[in-house]
């Protein structure tokens with residue numbers, strides 16, 4: 001959280017005075033935290049309840065409320081805190097960001113949170129009880145706090161793909177050791193095709209994850225490129241690839257994958273910490289925007305230009321049919337025309353064909369999006385499964401591009417081409433499957449079933465168990 005805590009927002013939005021005052025402290029090692037989430041709001045922070053009210057002296061704001069799951073929160077020297085500066089009864093929230101000293105009177109840790117993983121993390125539920133903050137500690141200006149938080153996360157979430165790559169390397173190292181050493185049915189388990197396939201997929205996915213990390217980080221370093229879409233796609237793709245990868249590595253370790261490192265050590269075996277890897281990996285699909293929210297965010301960015309062209313908006317049904325027809329009459333046919341693009345990159349044939357596929361599949365994806373807009377109009381925004389397939393396809397194509405361009409870069413190991421080739425073959429199958437499922441799926445049935453499940457119509461389905469968490473009988477309150 002030194003990445004998204006106080007340094008990143010100050011670097012991006014702070015005044016010269018604020019930078020001079022706080023950045024040297026952070027550079028010397030003071031810890032910072034980023035306080036957005038609350039017990040009542042997670043993915044939709046615009047509905048936050050924490051307030052900051054201008055004091056009678058008009059010099060200070062008084063913050064009241066609670067912030068939940070704040071990493072570094074209990075030990076932070078400095079926090080960036082988002083709070084409402086207008087009346088919570090007003091419909092439009094005005095959210096403002098403040099730099100708050102960790103030792104401010106009234107700021108306390110109400111509870112230290114403990115998680116299934118991240119055991120080294122200091123994280124807590126923070127209470128703000130009349131915490132006084134000078135008004136010069138406002139970052140970016142009144143009402144700019146939510147945009148600041150979201151824009152901070154845009155680049156901040158790039159640390160996650162890097163961490164995912166690191167964890168996948170750990171998993172691969174364990175797999176290589178074990179799949180070679182363990183003999184079953186007269187051969188190392190890694191030679192049996194099912195295990196071999198998992199091993200190859202883990203290696204190929206790791207290559208793609210690392211390639212995406214390098215590519216998006218290089219784009220971020222340029223500082224003149226808007227990378228919010230790329231960062232979101234990298235976060236979405238890499239965290240999900242990590243979870244698949246750890247699951248596959250655990251399977252290859254068999255019973256030892258499920259045994260704790262301490263227990264392995266206790267009976268004289270190498271204490272590979274698969275359990276820790278699995279527990280630590282899972283959070284990445286939740287923090288800094290859950291996978292669902294990443295898909296919605298990316299989809300909205302993809303839909304927005306189309307809504308603008310059609311003169312429509314997310315909330316209104318009005319459509320400028322004439323304006324839209326004029327634009328799409330030129331735009332749409334071009335998406336069907338094959339393009340003879342000279343990519344001018346140094347790639348062997350087995351990889352350059354994937355490059356051509358990315359170009360073709362990107363046009364197909366644009367057509368699919370257009371068809372879905374035509375079918376569902378503004379209602380498409382609620383079709384999260386369709387949007388999810390469109391977004392996941394985009395992320396796969398982006399990962400393919402990253403893997404291919406890394407192979408084409410000077411100094412790439414020659415055998416990297418095999419990993420990129422395998423990744424691209426597998427990604428193509430996934431993309432083609434998602435393309436089909438955009439048109440032929442069971443989304444409506446699944447949605448109806450889910451509503452019925454939640455309404456209790458299948459109450460008999462989870463009967464006959466002794467609940468592991470309920471304190472009263474079901475239905476009693």
Ligand SMILES: Cc1cc2nc3c(=O)[nH]c(=O)nc-3n(C[C@H](O)[C@H](O)[C@H](O)COP(=O)(O)OP(=O)(O)OC[C@H]3O[C@@H](n4cnc5c(N)ncnc54)[C@H](O)[C@@H]3O)c2cc1C
Nearest residue numbers: 034035036037041042043069070071286287288290292293
């Ligand atoms: C270990 C840990 C560290 C954290 N560190 C910080 C921190 O330092 N600072 C901070 O501010 N926060 C922090 N968080 C909070 C974290 O960012 C939130 O958990 C995350 O934003 C999701 O919010 P939520 O858990 O309330 O889930 P909810 O928003 O309640 O969502 C529950 C489920 O519904 C889905 N969902 C919600 N809305 C939609 C929708 N519109 N469409 C489809 N699906 C939807 C979500 O994807 C999720 O699966 C941390 C959390 C943890 C567990």
